[in-house]
Amino acid sequence: MSTTMRTTVAVVGGGYGGIAVAKALDDAADVVLIEPRDTFVHNVAALRGLTDPRWTDRLFIPYDRLLSRGRVIRDRAVRVDAASVTLASGTRVDADYIVLATGSAYPFPAKTGTADSATAKERYHAARKALADADGVLLVGGGPVGLELAGEIKAVWPGKAVTIVTRDRDIVPGDYPDEFRAELRRQLDAMGVRVVLGARLREDPPSAAGEAGTFTAILDSGERVIAGIWFPCFGASPVTGYLAGDPASARQDDGRLTVTADLRLPGLPNVFALGDITAIPEAKQAGAAAGHATVIASNVRALLDGEALTAYRPGPPGIVLPLGPDGGATYAPGWEDHVDPGTAAQIRRHAEGRADTLLDLGILDAAMTSQIKGADLMVGDYAALLGQDDR
Numbered sequence: 305m306s307t308t309m310r311t312t313v314a315v316v317g318g319g320y321g322g323i324a325v326a327k328a329l330d331d332a333a334d335v336v337l338i339e340p341r342d343t344f345v346h347n348v349a350a351l352r353g354l355t356d357p358r359w360t361d362r363l364f365i366p367y368d369r370l371l372s373r374g375r376v377i378r379d380r381a382v383r384v385d386a387a388s389v390t391l392a393s394g395t396r397v398d399a400d401y402i403v404l405a406t407g408s409a410y411p412f413p414a415k416t417g418t419a420d421s422a423t424a425k426e427r428y429h430a431a432r433k434a435l436a437d438a439d440g441v442l443l444v445g446g447g448p449v450g451l452e453l454a455g456e457i458k459a460v461w462p463g464k465a466v467t468i469v470t471r472d473r474d475i476v477p478g479d480y481p482d483e484f485r486a487e488l489r490r491q492l493d494a495m496g497v498r499v500v501l502g503a504r505l506r507e508d509p510p511s512a513a514g515e516a517g518t519f520t521a522i523l524d525s526g527e528r529v530i531a532g533i534w535f536p537c538f539g540a541s542p543v544t545g546y547l548a549g550d551p552a553s554a555r556q557d558d559g560r561l562t563v564t565a566d567l568r569l570p571g572l573p574n575v576f577a578l579g580d581i582t583a584i585p586e587a588k589q590a591g592a593a594a595g596h597a598t599v600i601a602s603n604v605r606a607l608l609d610g611e612a613l614t615a616y617r618p619g620p621p622g623i624v625l626p627l628g629p630d631g632g633a634t635y636a637p638g639w640e641d642h643v644d645p646g647t648a649a650q651i652r653r654h655a656e657g658r659a660d661t662l663l664d665l666g667i668l669d670a671a672m673t674s675q676i677k678g679a680d681l682m683v684g685d686y687a688a689l690l691g692q693d694d695r
C-alpha cells in the first residue's frame with residue numbers, strides 16, 4: 305500500500321465509532337483523536353454500572369493504549385470546518401481528512417454527562433445509594449434504556465417496585481415484530497415490573513432525576529404513581545452544534561447530518577461522519593457506528609491510494625435487549641450471520657428437533673440474550689480494542 309505517513313486524519317469524538325476508525329487508520333496516517341473525556345466510556349454497560357458497584361469502574365477504559373502512532377488530545381471541538389478543527393483551548397488542528405464522530409447526548413444514567421471519569425463514578429455511586437434506599441422507582445420511557453434499567457434494578461433488588469411509564473402505544477418502538485415485544489412484556493411481568501402504555505406525566509416529579517425524594521407523579525389519565533426516585537429514559541440528541549462553514553449545511557432540522565453513500569458530507573470530499581450523528585435510516589447503535597467506521601477507514605485508504613470508494617449498506621434491523629444479566633430477548637433476523645460461531649452452534653443445538661416459533665421469527669430467548677450480551681455486556685471486546693484486555 306502506497307499510503308503516505310504525512311496525511312493527518314482528525315477524528316472528532318472517541319466513542320464507539322471514533323475509536324474504531326482511529327485505530328483502523330493508525331498505520332496509514334497521522335491520526336489525531338479529539339475527545340474531551342479522560343477515558344472511553346462503555347455506555348452499553350452504563351445501566352449496570354449504576355446498579356452493581358462491581359461494574360462502575362469497568363465502564364471507564366483508558367485511551368492510552370489505543371493508538372501506536374497517533375495521539376489523543378483531551379479537548380472539545382468547538383468549531384469544525386472543511387479543513388480544520390478548533391478546540392476549546394484555542395488550538396487549531398489542520399487536517400487532510402476529518403471524521404465527525406461526536407455521537408449523541410442522553411440523560412443520566414444512560415450517559416454520564418461529564419468528561420471527568422472520577423466525577424462520573426461518584427455520581428453513579430450516589431445514585432445507587434439513593435436507588436437502594438428508595439421505596440419505588442419510576443422510569444419515564446419504554447424504549448431499550450427504560451427496559452434495560454428496569455431489568456438491572458430488578459436483578460439487584462427483586463422486591464423493589466418499578467413502574468415504566470411510556471407515551472408510546474407499546475414498548476420498544478421500531479421495526480420489530482410484535483412477538484418480540486410480547487416476549488419482553490412477558491418477562492417484565494414475571495419480574496413484577498409494571499408498564500403503563502400510552503401515558504404521560506402531567507409534570508416532572510419535584511425531586512431531581514436520580515436523587516432520593518418520595519413523590520406522587522400524576523399521569524394524564526389521573527392515575528397516581530408513588531415512588532422514591534425517578535430516571536428519564538428518553539431524549540437522545542445528536543451533538544453537531546460545532547459545525548461551521550460548508551459542513552454546517554449538512555445539518556438537518558433535528559441536528560443529524562446528511563451523508564453520502566460513502567459516508568461523506570455532501571460536496572465535501574474530505575469530511576466523513578459516522579454513528580449517532582448521521583441521518584442514515586437505521587437504529588442508532590454502537591454496532592452501526594462500528595460498521596460506519598470500517599467503511600470510512602477503507603474509504604480514507606482508497607482516497608490515499610487513488611482507488612474507488614465503498615458504499616455503506618445498513619445491516620438488517622436487530623437488537624439485543626437484556627433484562628438484567630440473565631433475562632431479555634434478542635431480535636436478530638438472519639442471526640446466524642450475526643452471532644459468533646460458538647453461540648450459533650449452541651442456538652442450533654437448542655432448536656434441534658423442536659418447533660420454536662420465536663426462533664423462526666429471528667427472536668432469541670433470555671438464555672441466548674444473556675450469552676450474547678447480558679452476562680458480560682461486551683466489555684471484554686472494547687477493552688481489547690483499546691489495548692486494555694489485561695485489565
Ligand SMILES: Cc1cc2nc3c(=O)[nH]c(=O)nc-3n(C[C@H](O)[C@H](O)[C@H](O)COP(=O)(O)OP(=O)(O)OC[C@H]3O[C@@H](n4cnc5c(N)ncnc54)[C@H](O)[C@@H]3O)c2cc1C
Binds near residue numbers: 319348349381546592
Ligand atoms: C444505556 C445504553 C445502552 C446501549 N446499548 C447498546 C448495545 O447494546 N448495542 C449497541 O449497538 N448500541 C447500544 N447503545 C447505543 C450506542 O451507545 C450508540 O449508538 C453509540 O454510542 C454511538 O456511537 P458514536 O461513536 O456515534 O457516539 P458515542 O459513542 O456517543 O461517542 C461520541 C463521543 O464524542 C465525544 N464528543 C462529543 N462532543 C464532542 C466535541 N465537541 N468534541 C470532541 N468530542 C466530542 C463524546 O465525549 C463521546 O466520547 C446503547 C446506548 C445506551 C445509552
